[in-house]
Amino acid sequence: MNGLLKFITCGSVDDGKSTLIGHILYDSKLLYADQEKALLLDSKVGSRGGEIDYSLLLDGLMAEREQGITIDVAYRYFTTERRSFIVADTPGHEEYTRNMAVGASFAQLAVILVDAKQGVLVQTRRHLRICSLMGIRHFIFAVNKMDLAEYSQERFEEISKSIAALKEELSLRHVTIIPVSATQGDNVTVKSEHMPWYQGETLLASLEQTEITKEDGNGFYMPVQRVCRPDHEFRGFQGQVESGTVSAGQSLTILPGNETAKVKSILVGDRLSDQASAGQAVTIQLDREVDVSRGSVLTDQEQLPVSKDVKASILWMDDAPLKEGNDYLLKLGTRMLPAVVKRIDYRVDINTGEHLPAKEIGKNEIASCLIELSQKIPVDEFKRNKTLGELILIDRVSHMTSACGVVEHVEGDEDKPYFEKDGLRAGGYIFEEFYFNLENAFLSRQKTKEITYRQGDFVPVSGDSFLYPGYFDVISLDDSVAVLVRNQTIQDIISLDDYGYTGLPVLDERGFALKIRSTEDLLNCLAEYKNLTPDNKIAFHNKWSKFETYRRIVCNENFWII
Template sequence: MNGLLKFITCGSVDDGKSTLIGHILYDSKLLYADQEKALLLDSKVGSRGGEIDYSLLLDGLMAEREQGITIDVAYRYFTTEKRSFIVADTPGHEEYTRNMAVGASFAQLAIILVDAKQGVLVQTRRHLRICSLMGIRHFIFAVNKMDLADYSQKRFEEISRSIRVLTEDLSLKHVTIIPVSATEGDNVTVKSDHMPWYQGETLLSCLEQTEVTEDEGSGFYMPVQRVCRPDHEFRGFQGQVESGTVTVGQSLTVLPGNETAKVKSILVGDRSSDQASVGQAVTIQLDREVDVSRGNVLTDQDQLPVSKEVKASILWMDEVPLKEGNDYLLKLGTRMLPAVVKRIEYQVDINTGEHLPAHEISKNEIASCLLEFSQRIPVDEFKRNKTLGELILIDRVSHMTSACGVVEQVENGDEKPYFEKGGLRAGGYIFEEFYFNLENAFLSRQKTKETTYRQGDVVSVSGDSFHYPDFFDVISLDDSVAVLVRNQTIQDIISLDDYSYSGLPILDERGFALKISSKEDLSNCLREFNDLGADNKIAFHNKWSKFETYRRIVCNENFWII
């Protein structure tokens, strides 16, 4: 017997999704006697001419039955002799696309219904792209209502060609196309006598035989859901193992803090175990005290990224359009934190897949966006680590889900601008723009194309938010480095120990003017910095640096530039 298969039905309005699944349940004798009697009675009093209305097995809401459409996501569990299934029957109406996306997020396979008379529609294309976005890799296209198309082979082949063009555009590999009639039962659970030209499997047989394997990843990681401390002697970290295996004695790293410790004990439920693997809910106790809280990740993977900026493909679900600079609460793994949409890279054309320039995204549209988090967190590409690569954006006022999406690329957190020469290295944020969104009160940094500045490089001393003199010095107290800028050119990068005051303006690596106008000022500044404690670092910067000298605030369209 094959393992459990989780699948979804989707397509346009009135394509017959609920009817199809209802027919599978009815033909497979998977109904209790009272369910079957209720179905027959409801069908007789309905508007279907007394014929069995199989969709009533799934459309449970009164509004659904009155309108003859699916609104809510209906989950059903059933088992045949060869396999167990969980199916999500989802709405086809564009208004309920967000409901369909919820169903797609759990599925391993999608049945896309296509009306034989109407062919592939815009909503069909949208649903297919959403399923692909959510990581579904196995698809069955059920060309439905073949009875209304006179079981025409020619019509089926026309639609099949349209489907193949669409699947090639999305690079889908596991695709099956089946002609069916959900109402009459043709090719649903038994082969159809009306379509002898079709030699393939029935829909149910295809579901029973499809092999879907989950990628278990290359190592162990577990997002921490809860810290359990029943008494002063026990401190355990609870969550679900998302990848790999963990064993007692194994060395783990806590992200994003990078502290390490060994596994002292593992509890699976209330029983001790020497190891735990993917899918198990566990409590892990470490052999020493480390800083771990909800949202952290325990892992043995050296290359698991930690970043505060990602490129993500998202499905926008909110009535209010998405605009660049808007901020939200982001839910990723077990962590929730503020995030801002820094830039909309492009909008995806539902019909062609073309990337279109856009500065705002409307409801049910798909787009690629650059997101910045309020802090660095463990995050990975969806195709590598699903749990650390799927996210939702939540409106900070209404707490409604505004978007769902997946991480396509993690921006390298180490790709910062630097001044560099030999073994000397200092931060180079001085030439970057800092943007402040007035409406949402969010500050972000606009990266420059250059990430490394070296001796001899010509630099731009003017921008929207800064204007520096042609001759000045930059000193980085944290890195103990001095940079000499002469006539807009980096003349030299030297150790701070070799630097002496020359009478030129002195700035820090962020572009703040330092209140140093003599050798005595420089000596006092360096002495106070060397004596600096963690508690008075802010006071030191407030005393010695000044923002307004070379940086400024100007209003520019959606942003205030700092």
Template sequence: MKPLLKFITCGSVDDGKSTLIGHMLYDAKLLFTDQIKALELESKLGSRAGNIDYSLLLDGLMAEREQGITIDVAYRYFTSSHRSFIVADTPGHEEYTRNMAVGASAADLAVILVDVTQGLTSQTKRHLRICALMGIRHFVLAVNKMDLTGYDRKHFEEIKTNFEHMAASFNIASLQVIPISATEGDNITENSSHTPWYTGLPLLPYLELIEVGQTPAQDQFVMPVQRVSRPNHEFRGFQGQVETGTVSIGEELQILPGNESATVESLLFADEQAEEASAGQPITVQLNKEVDVSRGSVLTTDKNLQVNDMLSASVLWMDDRPLHSGRNYLIKIGTRTVPGSVMKIKHKTDTNTGEKLPADRIYKNELAECEISLAERIPFDKFSANASMGSMIFIDRVTNMTSGCGVVERSLQRSKNIEWQKTEITPDIRARQKGQVPLTIWFTGLSGSGKTTLANEIEKRLASAGYHTTLLDGDNVRHGLNKDLGFNEGDRVENIRRIAEVARLMNDGGLITLASFISPYESDRENAREIIGNGQFITVYVNTPIEVCEQRDTKGLYRKARAGEITSFTGVTGPYEAPSHPDITVDTAQYSVEDAAELILSEVIRPKISR
């Protein structure tokens, strides 16, 4: 029997994906008797006038059955006389493209359905690109609903030619185009008498025979560490799945990113000793000496793995909020998750033509190539060389939802020649010289809430007590450092990133830094915290009601925003995301400036800055 085949069905909405798989299972007699009876009973209540609705075998959600569309990915395992299969029936609706991408990420082959009466749609082309992005190299184009055209060969050949031209730009190993009718069963398990002009195999026999060998397996051993097992003081093992190559006892391994080396002392499958392990196997590795290994480290013999903090990647964006340069996320590669940000969007790809277009932001379901900066150097590889070490996801730091996925195209070499220069006078020496603990106190709130007034009052009190301070104000930095930035979302992200970098340098100089910025986005404030350091960052939320802020409106900004003279004004036409966990919250409508300053000093600042 041939090895397991994992494949997906994809394509535009209502192209017949669920119906196809359901009919295949039915005709191949791969269903139990109770499943057949349930299907026949449910079909009587469906939308096919009592005829069997094969899609009901896959569409399990009530919303799917009501709307007649697939929403979630439906996985089905089945076995024929020649092969075992896992099929992922993925949604065709654009709203659920992220679900389709999840199904494609684990597939060896894609069956793309096309409605012969509709031809190639934008979603069909998008799904082809996503499949290619996810490393799928074997494709079947199933031209469905041939019965609606009287099994006309001309329509079929036209779609086949157009698809082959489009697919020529991708690295495709095999492509089979099959005319089918998912409802009538033509060319699904047996050749149809309605298409005598088609001489190829029906769909199921084709899937049973195709060889889907991936890129030739690497000889080099690679295992990302998922867990460090330490049940007692005598045992320390590193657990994970072997992604490529083999490993045996006595072999010398390199540990990345630290670049230490050690020899394999023992290998265990569960609690049984083994002499060797190969790709796909979960193992525990014991080394002959103590080395720095934690979750996210990589044990390997591969000298070509990159260790870097900058890379270029092709990205599929899945979030409702667009991606801007400078936006910070958690980025997961292998088993390691680190903060990172998109430095530059090089271009986005037109779904229909493949043309590379300039872009300053990427919207949901768009594809783009981006340059990414990570908070630390981590091991990775090009996706084409090692899928497990070259695939990545973007995680929203506030909601913890997956915002996007991507594949590594290359390491950016320019960062390898840049090293942080250590000086003999360290930040700690500078702080001790000043007799204080450097901090950044970050004031956030609406325009007119009293942020800068409050920060100014606190700085005066700190200075009079002998502390060394500096104050960064939103308006002031835009006169110089950030003069080139506007007020759209992307520029606001970059504005806060630059300020955070300046505040960190001020802290390195031993100074207490007070930063007064609206900073409306929670993710940007979290990015600032990450840059400056969690232990040196204090969030002060100046939660003054907007009605009070408008009454103060000394600059007339609210009036102009209400009149439409200012666009994207925070609190009026632009969003403000309140801090979820501020160190302290004050309302300057309830407290005088003096009382609010004393409250902040006594509650959060003085306990941290005194040595």
């Protein structure tokens, strides 16, 4: 017997999703006697002339029965001789797309309904893209209502060509296409006598035979859900193992703090175990005291990223549009923290898949955007580590879910701008624009196309938010590097130990003017920096740097530009 399969039914409104699943339950004798009796009675007062309305087994809300459409997600558990299933029957109406996305987030396979009379519609394409976005890799296209299309092989092949084009466009790997009639039962649980030209399996047989390969990721990791401290002698970290295995005595890294410790004991439930693997809920005790709290990640992966900037593909679900600079609460793994959508890269055309420029994103649109978090956290690409790559955005006032999405790229320290020469390297944002969103009171930074500056490079000295002289020096105290800019060109990059005051303006790596007017000022500044502590860091920068000299504030549409 194959393992449990979690699948979703989706497609455009009135494609027959609820009827299809209802027919499977009815034909497979998976109903209690009272359920079957109630179905027969309810069908007599329905809209099918007394014939059995299988959709009533799934559509339980009064509004659903009145309108003849699915509104909420209906979950059903059933078992055949060959497999156990959990199915999420989701709404097809565009207004309830967010409900469909909720169902897709749990599924391993998607059954996409296509009306044989209407073919592939816009909402069909939207649901397919959402399923692909959510990481579903197995698809069964059920071309429904073949009875209304007179069981035409030509019509089925025509729709199959449209599906094949979608398969190539979205790089879908596992696709099966089945002609069915959900009301008449053709190819649902038994082979159809009306379509002898179709030689494939029935829908139920395909569901029973589909093999879902389990992806173990690249090693062990577990987001910490709770710190368990029943008494002063025990401190354990609870969560679900999302990938790999963990064993007693194994050395782990705790992110984002990057501390290391060994596993002292593992509890699965209330029993000690030498090992735990993906899917198990465990309590891990470490051999020494380390900084671990909810949202931390225990891992043996050396390359697991920690960052505060991610590029994500999202499905926007809020009535109010998404705009650049809007801030939200972001939920990722077991951590929730403030975040801001810094930039909208593009929105996706549902019909063609084309990437279109956009200043804002409307309800039910899919978009790619850059999101900045309030602090660095463990985060990874969705395709590598699912739990650390799926996220939701939550409205900070209403606490409604505004968007769901996946991480496509994690921007690390190597993506930051810097100056480089012969092993010397200094970071800095001196040529980047700083934006202050007036509506949300949030400061953000717009990256430049060039992130690496070397000797001989021409550099910009003016922009919306900065205006520098043609000749100046940049000193990075943190990196102990000086950059000499002459006539808008990097003349040299040298060690700060070899730098002497030249009489030219001196700036820091952010573009702030430094109050250095003589060699004595330079020596005093360097001496104070060497004695810098966390307590007097702010006072040091307030004393030696000045924002307004070369940086400025101007109004430009929705932003104040700093």
